[in-house]
Amino acid sequence: MNIHTYEKLWLVGAMLLIVGFIATVTYGAVGVGVTMIDDSEETIDPTQLDEDERFSEPRVEQVGENEYDVYVVARQFMFQPDPIEVPAGSDVTFYVTSADVIHSFSVAGTNVNTMVIPGEVSTMTVEFDEPGEYGIVCNEYCGSGHHAMEAMLIVQPEDEFELEEGEN
Amino acid sequence: MASETSKRELGHDDFDPIGTLALIALYFLLLVFLWLFMYFVEFLGNEPTVVGLI
Numbered sequence: 001m002n003i004h005t006y007e008k009l010w011l012v013g014a015m016l017l018i019v020g021f022i023a024t025v026t027y028g029a030v031g032v033g034v035t036m037i038d039d040s041e042e043t044i045d046p047t048q049l050d051e052d053e054r055f056s057e058p059r060v061e062q063v064g065e066n067e068y069d070v071y072v073v074a075r076q077f078m079f080q081p082d083p084i085e086v087p088a089g090s091d092v093t094f095y096v097t098s099a100d101v102i103h104s105f106s107v108a109g110t111n112v113n114t115m116v117i118p119g120e121v122s123t124m125t126v127e128f129d130e131p132g133e134y135g136i137v138c139n140e141y142c143g144s145g146h147h148a149m150e151a152m153l154i155v156q157p158e159d160e161f162e163l164e165e166g167e168n
Numbered sequence: 169m170a171s172e173t174s175k176r177e178l179g180h181d182d183f184d185p186i187g188t189l190a191l192i193a194l195y196f197l198l199l200v201f202l203w204l205f206m207y208f209v210e211f212l213g214n215e216p217t218v219v220g221l222i
Contacts, residue, residue, distance in 0.1 A: 002180055006189050013196055020200070024207050032212060033219040111217040124218040
């Protein structure tokens with residue numbers, strides 16, 4: 001088969017491009033640790049959240065030295081708890097579920113962004129290195145008050161952080 | 169109008185579309201640059217990111 005020199009160049013270039021795409025995504029997954037939010041959690045009954053040990057009381061809970069679990073309920077048209085307060089320099093795992101319709105849990109301006117589906121628990125772990133304040137918004141249209149559905153996520157300096165009474 | 173005498177034969181490797189090659193090379197570099205920018209600056213730079221074990 002007679003292939004023109006330029007065609008060979010284009011074929012090799014296209015192959016390198018594909019290898020490059022796969023290599024960068026692999027670097028992201030293995031080197032940086034970026035992961036996807038999946039549906040591996042057990043399903044729950046969204047009408048029985050009051051009796052669910054994780055979601056009956058939406059809260060921030062310390063589970064390790066620098067590890068926190070946050071149980072969040074999204075409902076028309078609010079997130080509970082609000083604000084969510086966690087310390088800087090910690091690994092925070094969010095467990096988010098919905099009490100009514102499909103919402104989303106989107107920390108504005110970051111890659112923390114997931115759908116929240118009634119009956120499903122969206123689970124994601126995030127590292128907060130620096131103190132700061134983030135807005136949380138719902139980006140799935142969930143009803144007439146959708147545009148007002150928001151909450152605050154406050155990452156406090158490590159030495160100022162204290163879990164509120166009754167929590168933990 | 170082309171006459172019989174103005175016809176010329178081109179061998180396989182005599183065809184030399186250097187302009188097309190240059191244009192595609194330019195597109196290629198643009199694509200590589202935009203991919204790197206999108207992934208490393210816009211995506212990974214947009215911290216915090218969801219992390220964990222695969």
